[in-house]
Amino acid sequence: EDQVTQSPEALRLQEGESSSLNCSYTVSGLRGLFWYRQDPGKGPEFLFTLYSAGEEKEKERLKATLTKKESFLHITAPKPEDSATYLCAVHTGGFKTIFGAGTRLFVKA
Amino acid sequence: GAGVSQSPSNKVTEKGKDVELRCDPISGHTALYWYRQSLGQGLEFLIYFQGNSAPDKSGLPSDRFSAERTGGSVSTLTIQRTQQEDSAVYLCASSPSGTEPYEQYFGPGTRLTVT
Numbered sequence A: 001e002d003q004v005t006q007s008p009e010a011l012r013l014q015e016g017e018s019s020s021l022n023c024s025y026t027v028s029g030l031r032g033l034f035w036y037r038q039d040p041g042k043g044p045e046f047l048f049t050l051y052s053a054g055e056e057k058e059k060e061r062l063k064a065t066l067t068k069k070e071s072f073l074h075i076t077a078p079k080p081e082d083s084a085t086y087l088c089a090v091h092t093g094g095f096k097t098i099f100g101a102g103t104r105l106f107v108k109a
Numbered sequence B: 001g002a003g004v005s006q007s008p009s010n011k012v013t014e015k016g017k018d019v020e021l022r023c024d025p026i027s028g029h030t031a032l033y034w035y036r037q038s039l040g041q042g043l044e045f046l047i048y049f050q051g052n053s054a055p056d057k058s059g060l061p062s063d064r065f066s067a068e069r070t071g072g073s074v075s076t077l078t079i080q081r082t083q084q085e086d087s088a089v090y091l092c093a094s095s096p097s098g099t100e101p102y103e104q105y106f107g108p109g110t111r112l113t114v115t
Helices: none
Strands: A003-007 A010-014 A019-026 A032-038 A045-050 A056-059 A062-066 A070-075 A084-091 A097-099 A103-108 B005-007 B010-013 B019-024 B031-037 B043-050 B053-056 B065-069 B075-079 B088-095 B110-114
Touching: A003 A084, A003 A097, A010 A019, A019 A032, A019 A084, A032 A062, A032 A070, A045 A056, A045 A062, A070 A084, A097 B043, B005 B088, B010 B019, B019 B088, B019 B110, B031 B075, B043 B065, B043 B075, B075 B088
Parallel strands: A010 A103, B010 B110
Antiparallel strands: A003 A019, A019 A070, A032 A045, A032 A084, A056 A062, A062 A070, A084 A097, A084 A103, B005 B019, B019 B075, B031 B043, B031 B088, B043 B053, B065 B075, B088 B110
């Protein structure tokens, strides 16, 4: 059964304290892995798509990487405005996208 | 351009009543998705449309749930005889294609509360 697992469930950081969020997946055929950010009371907002192992993408303080079994979202020198829930999702072909449960990130000033 | 819109933003209904939730996708997006998100939980896939067709309805929790899409655009999710466990945020998303790994663009959601 296809599965996406995110860890940790919650992460509390001080402003400027870099860290990483993990997304591990077991799927029959990965076509794309997505990272989304979700703020309270809003729908998820697209961040990155990764298609193959070894691929990396960056946006401001965020950098996403992909291996054959997992993806990491690295956050460098986070700011309070980076506080949100970060969702990982995989597209396995056909139409279904499978979402992980998310990591809630709290960044304290 | 306009993003995905959903209405109503909030809906409070009594147990046993029927509700309709509406989604207006981004113009030109052929794929449309409905998800359910309970408090503090991830996204639960409900149904997917490619054009007006729904190839897979297996995510619908029960036969009280139904959805349709007309004109390859607007979609309506209907919940009949609502139960308290139906309380959640219902999210709609659209994408240029459902069969290719394109990102999805989400609406703000409809928060449904069943009393």
